Amino acid sequence: MNLPAKSSRISKLTRAGLSLIGLCLVAGLALTIAYLYSAQSNASGKRAIKGIGDSIAITFDEVDIPHIKAKSQADAYFALGYLHATERSWQMEINRRIASGRLSEILGNDTVKIDRFVRTLGIKRAAERQFDRYPIAAKRLLQAYADGVNAGNAQLGWALPIEYFLTGSKPGHWSPTDSVAWMLMMAYDLGGNWQKELQRLELSQYLTTKQIWEVVPTFEPSEPVSNMDFSKLYRELKVFNPSPGPAEGRPQNLPSTELSQWEQMGGKDGIGSNNWALSGNLSATGKPLLANDPHLGLSAPAIWYFAHLEAPGLNIIGGTLPGIPAVILGRTEKFAWSFTNTGPDVQDLYIEQIDPKNPGMYRGPDGPLPFKVHQEIIDIKGSPSLTFLVKETRHGPVISDSYAKARRTIDTDRFALALRWTALDIENQSIAGLLDMNRAADLDQFKQALRKNYAPMQNVVMADSEGNIAYQAAGVAPKRILHQGLYGVAPAPGWERQYDWNGYVPFDQLPASNNPEQGWIATANQRIIAANDPNPLTGDWELPTRYDRIVDLIKSKSMHSVADMKTMQGDTLSLAAxxxxxxxxxxxxxxxxxxxxxxxxxxxxxxMxxxxxxxxxxxxxxxxxxxxxxxxxxxxxxxxxxxxxxxxxxxxxxxxxxxxxxxxxxxxxxxxxxxxxxxxxxxxxxxxxxxxxxxxxxxxxxxxHIAVSEHRPLSKVPLLGSLFNIRTPFPGDSFSINIGRLELAQSKNPYQTVQGPSLRAVYDLSDLENSLFIYQTGQSGWVQSKLYRNMNSLWANNEYLPLRMKSENKNRQLELSIK
The missing domain is CATH 1.10.1400.10 (Aminohydrolase, alpha-helical knob region)
Structure with a gap:
């Protein structure tokens, strides 16, 4: 039977189309195979590299911790940078772009607000000024690390992590100041006090000061750190925007009452950590036990990458942060240390009054002062560049031009909000302090290195194999005197000198403790007061629920084991319930x-x-x-x-x-x-x-209660989010030791969590090779690798992996040799 000519043509076109689809599928499959073969997601063998002083041996143990053995500290940090780039290249690229305000170059309009705010803060500019004052030795190590990062990215070749293809980008050049800038971003993540100040300013539009204390109380509600009626002050100054916020969302029928009794209240919710140390008298081994679980945002890949660095004068293992050349949390052969956020008030907002006759001037204590102004240009993928001016006052950058909540709150024709923040100080050399900590031969040298930590301030709990346990708050915080001025709880008039900072608390006056008689030390972002200084470091401490539960569990037994430390870290009783x-x-x-x-x-x-x-x-x-x-x-x-x-x-x-x-x-x-x-x-x-x-x-x-480790920036993209994000059911709540802060503002699932124990570690000072760790994803940042998520179920079930310097099992080896 003969088909009509038209039908024959259609049939031929159909066959041709199917053939083309088949060829595309074959080509796609071939390209995928070539990509998976070429992608260096599990690097091993020998690599000839420029920029190192001698060959470097890297052995990966059974849990994929790299053991770097180098003949100089510079080469050790070069190798760490190399591994950060090869294992976590995309994560580092995003970190670099966040800290420099350059996300929009590859992500488009969606990130312009983020870039503008980071540029306004001046993170990268502050990092450059600070780096110029770093010691030469620290600069060399930072440069060696940066050279390692750039060498690692160069070795990746064409088969980059998938995120680069999805965004049409490539790895950028890493500089030493990128590391300093990322350290500043970590300090920002742990120091959000200014947002609580802004919240109290916003509430002052509608509430009295007494009502504000009912909604956002300070730690001691019965005796606030400031007695000022700041709500009345703001209304008298007429600082508010005449048309604040959406009309349909304004407060309605607010109660007017005074509470006769107040309870303790913390300031920053969610971000926090736990650590505790037990002396040998409370330990089944007769030597100290130390536990730590820092609470940070859950990301995929995780914020942490574990590594062991060995070189002359350096032998250390623990959690590193891709982008920073140091072990942040970990141990040596003789001692171990842990961090929690102290949470001092190191950020103050100032209301600056703009000169109505000359908007380039603002009111100072002794008369008008000029704004410092410079231009910023944000390149935006798919759109024209954005050019804008950043202003600074004597207190710091003006954030009300770039932060929507601030703009909608104040009358920006007459006032501006400026931010004073310790981390932006030119004297900040926190990474130099970390490098000294990594080189410390014993606990005394380690404590001495803590004096260089600037921001963020941390509660450092330590223990050594000789049986010592110790605590030190390390960092800078402005001096404040109880009941004088606003004590940093709300924005202050910038033209009145009484609200200016008057120096920082000397290191020797910060809270500290050595071998306390009770035999234990614990911190969980609770209120901490130095014995020699009655003035608290902030009025906004974290809720004491985790600390109280830790103390209860420590006191519940006369002797504790490593297993008990694990059980405590997994505890889910909520004392806020x-x-x-x-x-x-x-x-x-x-x-x-x-x-x-x-x-x-x-x-x-x-x-829970x-x-x-x-x-x-x-x-x-x-x-x-x-x-x-x-x-x-x-x-x-x-x-x-x-x-x-x-x-x-x-x-x-x-x-x-x-x-x-x-x-x-x-x-x-x-x-x-x-x-x-x-x-x-x-x-x-x-x-x-x-x-x-x-x-x-x-x-x-x-x-x-699902723990979601979110990928940047693909977490919310349909289909891609499910590929890159890591999800698992998780116990606990916002107040339990095993914390999982609820995302209550989310309409789809208000009970999921994206903040929790970013890692857990337990150190046995009777034999530090018995130490343990876990975090919620895996060592690899390559989504196609089995090591991208292999730790997730262990983490969710409160199980651990060994943290050994001398592992007998070798998974793979990598040698970096001189080119």
Whole structure:
């Protein structure tokens, strides 16, 4: 049968099309195979490299920790830079671009706001000024590291990590000042006090100072560090934007009340850490035990990369940060150390008054002063470049030109907000301090090196094989005197000299302790006061729940083992849940599932276990109750809910059964806290039944509390996010030792977590080769590698890997030789 000519042509076109698709598939498969073969995601063998003094041997053990053996410290840090580049090239490229405000060159308009703010802070410019003053020896090591990074990137060839192809970019040149800049970004991540100051300024538009203390209290609510009525001050100065925030999100019917009793309240929510040391008297081995788990954002790949560096005068193993040439947390053959964030107030906002006759001038203590001004240009992929001016005052950069929350709050025609921040000081040489710490031969030398740490200030808990345990707060913080001025709790008038900083607290006056009689040391971002200085380092400490639980567990036994340290790090009892349990269990709901749900809820004890249905019901109830009380603040609540968890204000308010905050302003009747609690349970059960089904016995905290290690910048991209992100059910909450801070502002899943124990480490000072570690992803930054996520399930289940300098098992070897 003969087909019509038209049908024949269609058939030929179809065959040709199918052939073309087939050829494309074959070509794509061939290219994929060639890429996977060429990608150096598991480097081994011998590499001829320029820029090293002698050959360097690198052995990877059974858990993929590289053991770098070099004949000079410069070569050791060169090799570390080389490994950071070959294992984590994309992560380093993103870090470099974040710190220099150059994300938009490869990511387009979505990151312009980030770039503009970082440029306004002047991170890279500050790093360049600081590096110029570094000691020559430190400069050489920073340069050696940078040379290693650039050599590692060059060795990758065409088969770069996939992210480069997806963004159409290539690795940029790494300089020593990029390392200094990334250190400044780490200090920024751990020092967000200025945002709490801005929050109090925003609230002052609608609340009295007493009401603000109810929403954002300081650590000692019964005795605030400042007695100033700053809300009244701002209104008298008329600093506010005439049209602040979205009209539909403005606060409604705010209560007016004074609380007779206050509880302790921390300042920065979420970011924090735990560490503790036990002396030999409390240890089954007779020698100290040291534990540490720093809480940082969960990323994929992780923020940490573990390595062992050995060279003359250097023998150290532990967690490094790609971008910085040092072991940040770890041990030598004789001692170990750990960090938590001290959380001092090292950032102050200043309200600068602009000269109405000359906008290039602002008001100083003795008359008008000129803004320092320079131009910045942001190149934007796919769009024209953005040119803008950055202004500085005598206090620091003006952030109100580049930060939306600040712009919407103040009248920018008449005022500006400037930021004073210790980390930007030209004297900051924190990486030089890290390098000295890495070279320390014993604990005394290590303590001496801590004097060079500038920012961020850290609680350093140490232990050595001779049996010593010690604590030192290390870093700079401005001197403050209780009840004088604003004490850094809210923005200060920049033209009044009384609010200027008057020097820093001397190192010898910072909190410290050596071999305390009680036999243990612990920090968890709780309030710390130096014995020789009654003035606290801040008015905004972290909640003491983790610290209190650590102390309880230390005191619960007379002797502790390494296994006990692991158990403590995995503890999930939330001491911020227990004060609310009575109200929770007395709540009643008209929801059809109420009886079944509360049969479970009434047995809940505050332990946030993975399989606990009670934990899920409680957290959903506490979330809804918090929204009931504080959502009347409108955008001032929604913008801060999540970063600020409002748990302590909630606990304080519900202690008064008739707190005005419990009353619903949208109804005529006056609700009590019990009424509000009942409504919260209604909403919680409605949400839970919709998300997790109609059988409360099948609900579990782990179904909702998912730890997400997010990839930069592909985490939110459909399909790609699921490839690059790492997700796992996780126990704990925002207040347990095994922490997992809730993302409460998220509408899709408010109970997921993107902040948790970024690593866990346990050091046995009777034999440091018995030390252990774990973190949440894997050593590799190559998404196609099995080492990209191989630690995730171990981390989620509180299991560990060995941290040995002398591993008998070799996984692979790499030699860098002179070219």
């Amino acid at each position: 227990t004060p609310l349990l009575e109200l929770f269990k007395s709540s009643q709901s008209s929801h059809p599932l109420s009886a079944k749900a509360m049969e479970i809820g009434r047995g809940f004890d505050g332990d 276990k993975l399989d606990s249905a009670g934990a899920l019901i409680f957290n959903a109830w506490a979330d809804q109750l918090t929204r009931n009380l504080f959502s009347r603040l409108g955008y001032l609540f929604s913008d801060n809910y999540g970063p600020r968890n409002y748990r302590m204000p909630l606990i304080i308010q519900v202690k008064n059964p008739h707190s005005p905050w419990c009353d619903d302003p949208k109804t005529e009747q006056v609700e009590s806290c019990q009424d509000s609690s009942n409504k919260a349970l209604d909403k919680a059960l409605e949400y839970l039944s919709k998300e997790y089904g109609d059988d409360p016995k099948s609900w579990a905290w782990g179904n909702a």
